[in-house]
Amino acid sequence: MWNFLARNKQVAAMLGLLGAAALVVIFLATRGRGHVIVEQFLVETEDVSEDPYIFSAHSLPSDDRFMPSIGNGHLATNVFSDTVYMNGLYNGRKGESRRARIPAWANIRLNSTLTNHPYSPVYSLDTKHGVFQVTVDRDRSVVTQRIFAHRYYTRSIVNQIKVEPKTHADPNFVHHEIWIAIKQMPGPESKDIAFGSPTPEIIDEMLVWKACGKTKEVEDPAFQGMLEDVCAYWSSVPDHLVVPHSRSKVITFFMTVDKNESVARQEFIKILQEDGEELFEKHVEQWGRLYKQGGLEIEGNLQLAKIVNGIWYYFLSSLPSEESHFPLDRFFGLSPTGLARGGTFDDYEGHSFWDTEMWMFPPILVLYPQYARQLLQYRLDNAYVAAELARITGSKGYRFPWESAYTGSEVTQPCCPDVAEFEQHITACIAFAARQYLSMTRDEDWLKHGGCSIVTNIADFWASRAVINYSSGLYDIANVMGPDEDHSNVTNSVFTNVVAGYSLYLAQYVACQCKSYYMAKDPDHWADIAWSLTLPYDETLDYHPQFQGYRRGEGIKQADAVLLGFPLQYPMNISTRINDLTYYESVTRGNGPAMTWSMHTIGQLQIQDNLRAATLFNKSYEGYVREPFKVWTELRRPKVGAVNFHTGMGGFLQTLMFGYAGIRIHLNRLEITQPQLPPEATKFRIKGIKYLGSNLTLDIRVLQTTLTVISVDDDWPILMYNGKYNVTLVPGMIVTLKGTGPFTIRTVPWKDCKLPVDTIGQNYLRPIGL
Template sequence: MATEEDKVKVMSPMEDGRWIFSSSSLPSDPRLMATLANGYLGTRVYGDVFHVNGVYNGAGGNCHRAEIPSPCFKLVAAKEILLTENFALNIKRGTFIHTLQCPSFTATHQTFAHRSYCHLLVNIVTLTSTQGTHPVSVDLQSKFKIESPDLNLQEGPDFREFKYIFGSTLESETESCPVKSIHMIWTPVPPYLELTSSKEKTWVFLAAVCETEKDVKEKFAEGLTLIAENELCSSHERAWAEFWAQSSIEMDSSLSMIQSVNGCLYYLLSSLPQLGYSGEFYGISPGGLSNGRSKEDYWGHVFWDQDIWVYPNILLFYPEMAKHILKYRIRTLKGALQNAQKQGYKGAKFPWESALTGCEVCPDNIYGDQEIHINGDVLLAFQQYYYLTKDLDFFASEGGWEVVSSVAEYWCSRVVWSKEEQNYHLNGVMPPDEYHWDVNNSAYTNALVQTSLNFAIDLAVSLEHHIPDSWKDVASKIKVPFDPKINYHPEFDGYEIWLKVKQADVVLMGYPMMFPMTIEQRMNDLQMYESRTDPDGPAMTWSMFAIGWMELKKIQVAQQQLKKCFANVTEPFKIWTENADGSGAVNFLTGMGGFLQAILFGYTGLRIAKAHLSFDPILPDDIPRLHITGVFYLGNKLNFTLSSNIITIEVTSVLKGQNCTLEIYFSQLEPSLPLYIGRPVSFPTRAGQVQLKQSQE
């Protein structure tokens, strides 16, 4: 039995609407249910399984997230008339709440994946009699069975009065990779709960999952202690509050826009471990931890979606969390080295689809063999981290340099010299536009080759490492297709301007890659590919067109593109689908990541450059004010408040041990504006950059 602390707390008016997605009914498609996750475990509400980060079953292309049976349940008022029913996802508190109102009682059921005690999945039910103390009851509807197509589960002896099962995955990803063990302890779920003599009663149902018997017993016991100390709910809510307190996006806009932004942040943050996490993290898949069982949502694999679409939002606010994403790539470098060796090349080839080891697990060879732009996507994430943090130790001693240098070696071994054109070619590739394959010189891929190598060269200088001549040679002579007649970048050699494109491809050269080009070339690329991109393509595409048009100050055109994203948002829980018709992956974090980038990097014009954080804001008429808190730059936390006429920038804190004094720079003809903690600086809206004070450079 739980105490008063564990009951559902009253929602404040400030939370309602912006932070709570509620409905009197559930979506007819169970794929569109709200999801609960904490970076270690995740599930769909009322789903019959949950997943654990890094626990996969199946070899090679058959590898997928292992299904772990979930002891969750749903309340059903079977014996009384149901007056009202409400289902609500409170994203500020990371909790799903189901409320039943009957003539003689009210029942509330809250569910959450604990934000700080990440091994715990929690269900709490409270029955309150509204007509005296005569008995009332509610049924618990559960699909739980001790079985899984992915685990050889066995029942163990009870842990105190609680149930215990254990087992291991049936097949490992590779021969050298061991199978994963799973141990789970949970509170047994009765067929019903009954309130007899008292006016109110609360029941708590815990489930703990770990990879060893010792750990699962310790984690479950921790949960019991939290209950006894009235800390189970409050510790979970404090952890979520810490995330929201560190960074936020506030805007004067429509409720649907605010909900979409907050919802995207919630689902992305749910895919990350708690702040201060020191364990191993195994990446972010397009459908998050709540999805990814066999033949569903890309089987829980990690793609470029993590590095290009989700990561920049995390990096801007939570660089320590972004570092976990980079560490995943470092941890899987051995597999990437093997991938390159199998193809006959040097260095590392990161897999198009990655799971536990970094070996290729894509079911279709052509993607794994040809979609090699993933290497540049990974390195762009490492580059952005270095520019934003200047954390040289990460590259010197934590494995960052090994990733950077290995990718550089791969590019140099993969290119071929063209005597005819006197430059390097990259042949037989598939660009991000997956409607075309086995093409030569993908503009996006080759531009990434140059970007990767230039970063590797700069980093080698900082680390005082030897720079191979081949790096400089390939960087300066790689072919990036360009048509001087039309003044745009053809997608690849031989591209015809009438060919349909699946998704954002060449337009990514402008952002996030920031490949050098003129304003006219940028505009021509946007215009050319906007009309040729499949309108039924994946959700993230239109956000990149929106960012491009914002760069060019074409805000109305940008808004038209951004509004296309809303076709992928489903009600009532703001779950995104990959495609506007509802097909493809669900809880599509990739689309959410692209949409958030349009807010964080589009409206603001923020760009992470080698020596500064630039800004060049533009807001539509229906968003007169945008307030972004907790932007990280060189150990400082900054707030940006933007309007059509005024920008205000404030340093709110500096990391302990850091001594990076910043200034706002406009041009050599104007004095810079120094930034000090707690002293906001305002000026007329225009482009500028935040940088180290000149004396510190």
């Protein structure tokens, strides 16, 4: 390191000036991959805004990775990055597959933000309106740059420069002109897409540029004919803008990108015809519609409110628009770092993991079930690939790969064969997401259009993986890896067996729901196997060993066995839950991903140790959230790992929604248990809880908790136990929740199908629920 400083005297001098503010990043190992990161210094900038939806700073982060992203589910980029990514656009074979880089022809900078200048820009991310702004207060004018991925014109990334002249004492000054120096910075040619040379074109008397190309490699040779065409159009950008001092003016530059050249061109023409302010308002309107549907509101703790608002902004930026000028393409899922990242090894190449179903999916489901369905649809679209993976690995049904991208094939890096081979729990996690989706929606249409098939085929996979052990009389699942990637190729991973058992029981339940139009094979056989799966449990120490043969005291990477209590909600004695939490906290890596501490927080709230919960709650985000734009990293500072880490964000939202608010999703009910305020908050509201078509708002205050009924679906009338009485919920009603609950919301049975038993293994030790 000291040699590095000697070679970089300016950096060394800066380190001396900054002292503790300068952070060093060194070697890290994460998620089964070894990452070596060049030593560098990360200086975080202060967020100076008091608005919970706006993050502002007088300077940009010293590390470009901590810049915020903009996106609309079709296109996304990091602000001032030379790279744009598009939903479903990948390049590279197998483990080299990554998001395909499109040069950022929409990356435009004001020169006053690039060089030493007397003006002091203010940089702001407005999460409510989905826009990044740069404001420069100059001698003769105020210049505002707005950068956004348009939420209605979804093929476009827009740059608008608004010049507002200042009043001048000299009346003749209005005849002067204002000059604004700008620079277009698209970066180098793409290594992923074989673009032709940019060609000029005149559209509506304006000079426009176009480049078209094709991706170079597809993930699997069997899909070689699926190389993708890409076409981009963008505005010609001058070196200077000249604006009369007599009036304000908005100048708009933009690029459009699509796989279809006609779509990219027609959208470009349409935007060209729009008034600049109306174009922006149309974008803001779409963001407003999203936030009206749901959200988390926190008062009394500004930092917490900002972090939560940032999470929802980054989530929604990677999810498709609900309304767009042209129909949207197929959606290719939500990766650990969102749509704005994924071209590198550190950012997981934009692949989909279990992160989607277990960490991001649940909070999205509660407020935006339409997006939850689209996340499941990505799995349905790739079911035929999962069937082939099961077949070639000697199993039945569907086996989903650990990492997938464009084709649905396994695309885990060559570095990490163990995770691809053994981390099979992802298949059961997809079924668990389906279980939660059906619990919250009872979506018959989804069942008819693939849901019945995916659930039952996942059950077939686990039925084929479970092998009877004649010594114990129970079924074993060998050659797996649980969430803890420090232990490979184990037998009877406690997490894997429970979530696999749930998938078997779910298939039995779904077979009943689907029997009028889908024939399932011997559904009771699935339940018999689930009932008889081995469940590792140490009766003497009253805890769950992580897997068969686990040696007490061995360190682990992240939350694994503790996930039984939540999110799996497997019933156990409270003493067992306490022992699991206490023991595994003591052996978990201190530098592991944030989701671990989110799950430990929920566990401590379950056992009513609120003081320990508050400590772990702080640990679950402090050190992971980077200022000033609330960008999450996978690892705690000074380490980094993946950036804009949606997985950690999802775990944190679960802490708030399922921990402090106490929401619990079950197949036949929704529960609210022990609702309480997060640390330092004076009010906590979850607006837009969607349960069986109803719309509910939960308000938690210091002295009182209430549930407001916004609307109810006539097909599913709902009844709530408020702590004293059963109350029929009707629109406009406000119910006060008395005590700690559980407050149970129920409706009529669904087709009179019997609920699954959900008991797994060692039934003579069946524990008592918390």
